[in-house]
Amino acid sequence: MPNKISAQDVLNALRSVQDPDLRRDIVSLGFVKDLEVGDSRVVFTIQLTTPACPVRDQMAAAARQAVEALGVRDVQVRMTSQVVSASTGRNQLIPQVKNTVAVASGKGGVGKSTVAANLAIALHRAGAKVGLMDTDVYGPSVPTLMGGSSPPHVVEGKLEPPVEYGIKIISMAYFLPKDEAVIWRGPMLHKTIQQFLGEVRWGDLDYLIMDLPPGTGDIQLSLAQTIPLTGAVIVSTPQDLALTVASKAIAMFKKLNVPILGLIENMSYHVCSQCGHREDIFGHGGAREAANRLACPFLGEIPLDVNVRIQSDNGKPVALDDATLYGKAFQEIAGALAAQISIAGYRVDQGISIE
Amino acid sequence: MPVAPKKIKLAAGDGTLAVEWSDGHLSAYPYRYLRDHCPCATCGESGGAPHTDPGPFPILGQKPLRPERAELVGRYALQIFWSDNHSSGIYGFDYLRELCPCAECRTRSSDPKVESL
Numbered sequence: 001m002p003n004k005i006s007a008q009d010v011l012n013a014l015r016s017v018q019d020p021d022l023r024r025d026i027v028s029l030g031f032v033k034d035l036e037v038g039d040s041r042v043v044f045t046i047q048l049t050t051p052a053c054p055v056r057d058q059m060a061a062a063a064r065q066a067v068e069a070l071g072v073r074d075v076q077v078r079m080t081s082q083v084v085s086a087s088t089g090r091n092q093l094i095p096q097v098k099n100t101v102a103v104a105s106g107k108g109g110v111g112k113s114t115v116a117a118n119l120a121i122a123l124h125r126a127g128a129k130v131g132l133m134d135t136d137v138y139g140p141s142v143p144t145l146m147g148g149s150s151p152p153h154v155v156e157g158k159l160e161p162p163v164e165y166g167i168k169i170i171s172m173a174y175f176l177p178k179d180e181a182v183i184w185r186g187p188m189l190h191k192t193i194q195q196f197l198g199e200v201r202w203g204d205l206d207y208l209i210m211d212l213p214p215g216t217g218d219i220q221l222s223l224a225q226t227i228p229l230t231g232a233v234i235v236s237t238p239q240d241l242a243l244t245v246a247s248k249a250i251a252m253f254k255k256l257n258v259p260i261l262g263l264i265e266n267m268s269y270h271v272c273s274q275c276g277h278r279e280d281i282f283g284h285g286g287a288r289e290a291a292n293r294l295a296c297p298f299l300g301e302i303p304l305d306v307n308v309r310i311q312s313d314n315g316k317p318v319a320l321d322d323a324t325l326y327g328k329a330f331q332e333i334a335g336a337l338a339a340q341i342s343i344a345g346y347r348v349d350q351g352i353s354i355e
Numbered sequence: 356m357p358v359a360p361k362k363i364k365l366a367a368g369d370g371t372l373a374v375e376w377s378d379g380h381l382s383a384y385p386y387r388y389l390r391d392h393c394p395c396a397t398c399g400e401s402g403g404a405p406h407t408d409p410g411p412f413p414i415l416g417q418k419p420l421r422p423e424r425a426e427l428v429g430r431y432a433l434q435i436f437w438s439d440n441h442s443s444g445i446y447g448f449d450y451l452r453e454l455c456p457c458a459e460c461r462t463r464s465s466d467p468k469v470e471s472l
């Protein structure tokens with residue numbers, strides 16, 4: 001019969017469990033909460049920094065084993081999460097949004113909007129509160145990808161964003177008849193960004209994913225000036241050409257002090273739906289090499305699959321089904337992204353004070 | 356991460372704006388000097404002489420120059436709202452650091468052949 005175990009014994013045992021991304025043990029990180037030590041029973045909660053934590057199950061198992069090693073037979077571990085805000089300074093326009101992530105690319109046509117929409121869905125399916133802002137006013141494709149048709153309506157003087165698959169969405173597409181074009185100069189674009197941020201009822205969000213237009217123009221600059229962005233994700237195809245242009249987008253964000261949360265290689269390879277043959281149509285692995293070269297995290301690869309296009313056109317994002325190859329890819333990438341945001345949250349200083 | 360301000364004091368005494376940087380460096384910018392180096396396009400256009408916006412009552416003469424308030428721009432710059440009604444200057448943190456008038460920064464940026472003492 002083991003000696004009576006104290007709360008301190010349990011905490012000491014739990015110090016052996018490390019968060020692999022934050023590289024500290026879960027006790028000193030303050031993750032362990034609501035610890036109750038009974039006669040032969042120990043109950044506690046581990047509060048992670050994101051519901052999309054990719055190592056959640058391993059951490060729960062390691063914690064359980066650590067306490068069982070003390071001789072306790074009944075160990076109950078509850079896993080919860082509270083998303084950490086990784087933005088420096090004051091986020092005056094949208095104070096209830098914890099993290100803002102810009103999804104950017106250098107070139108157009110690399111699948112940025114599809115990636116943004118599916119990332120949002122994967123994060124939401126993991127349990128986070130997510131919003132999706134389509135800032136590509138020239139080619140707004142998010143409502144099509146998400147199957148959205150209901151327009152926003154005004155509540156108490158602000159826009160209530162429509163919700164599709166659990167995600168709040170705002171897009172220029174809601175405000176324009178289908179075949180009309182937006183032919184605007186800079187100041188109008190800047191105003192649109194300010195309105196999308198300040199005049200929409202986003203509510204409490206863990207992650208606001210922003211689908212940017214391609215390139216490095218007015219909208220990118222307006223966003224980086226109007227709010228302290230948590231970070232940027234760069235989408236590219238494997239080819240050198242796409243990567244060369246993508247590195248310009250990376251250079252822009254570096255100049256604006258926006259952290260690069262990671263690179264994603266889209267259309268990474270093709271697997272034939274008939275015979276399973278794999279072909280690297282646009283090359284393969286270029287984005288991972290670029291990430292190494294530029295010292296940015298690499299978040300993952302998404303294969304090129306005809307179903308991604310079919311379902312996108314039908315407004316049913318593939319990330320809804322994580323049993324498929326690409327659904328799984330989005331799930332893993334979302335986890336990697338959430339981990340990078342958590343790491344950024346632990347690195348951030350108090351912010352800049354002005355008096 | 357590139358060097359950024361930790362603390363900014365608009366009225367640090369002796370007519371200066373002070374910045375405490377993340378690498379520990381301290382800068383003190385006299386108001387006139389900082390205003391004269393406004394990076395905005397309008398000031399640049401006036402060929403060196405800073406553009407001043409007259410207030411509603413120019414006959415009352417000019418108020419003494421000081422920064423009335425300042426705001427962060429994204430994560431990379433500071434926007435200063437001056438008492439002469441000029442506020443279009445966005446001072447990037449790297450530009451602000453380059454402007455530091457202290458002796459240490461001045462020697463580093465001047466003749467590279469100058470040997471350290």
